[in-house]
Amino acid sequence: MPVKVMIPSPLRPYAGKRDSAEFSARTVGEALGHLTTEFAELRKHLFTEDGKLRSFVNVYVNDEDIRYLAKENTPTKDGDTISIIPSIAGGVYLASPSRSPVGQR
């Protein structure tokens, strides 16, 4: 039985609208590697350009945060569920020159 990776809502448009995918993998890193190979558009939302998990991407194996395990080297076994859970951050700093909003009231 392979490892199941749960895909959060914001990433489903890049994963064929699927909410999960299954892979044979011995570690979390291997499973995420399979995921981002099958769904290449996911990669930039999960990893920085130098290949590190983004700070607001939380990965759990079953109910354990991999930051408190062996991070991406955390071993997985058949039947495990890997969950990608967003955290949300932001705030004012140097305002970026984005285009003017529409529909503003």
Added chain:
Amino acid sequence: MADAATLWISGSLAEKIRAHGAETYPHECCGALLGRDSSAVLESDRGDGTLIPAREILQLFPLVNRRDDSPRNRFSVTAEDVLAAEKAAREQGLEVVGWYHSHPDHPARPSEYDRDHAWPWYSYIIVSVQNGTPQDMTSWRLNDDRAEFSPEGIEIRHRAAVSATGFSTTEK
């Protein structure tokens, strides 16, 4: 993906976001937007019968800003808070379709920090709060390439949605 996106929110929920921003001023407020994605279409204000796909906000899930080290210019929602918001949404047959936060004494425009930390697909509402008084409110979606946000139109309407799926909403 974010092209021509429109967010539908009732006037009372929009006021609640503004009030939350005023309440926490000079600190940033934050919360989840619960609703349905593209479950309805709106009739265009042009009056020609044109229908626009819309993402509906039907509930708010106000959260505590976890950035107690820098709450005037940062907000943070932990993974646990995200799971709590998703649970609250599921219990009402909704989903978390975005997040709101305030920019105290700054414009309602996303910062580089906002963009660096943004997820695609979610709607990000920003309300500017100047000297404690809520001002402009805007909504944004991160582009697929993460290079910038695209503005998302906000439609403030009361029970004016034309349902494409047989779903109708009830304004509280």
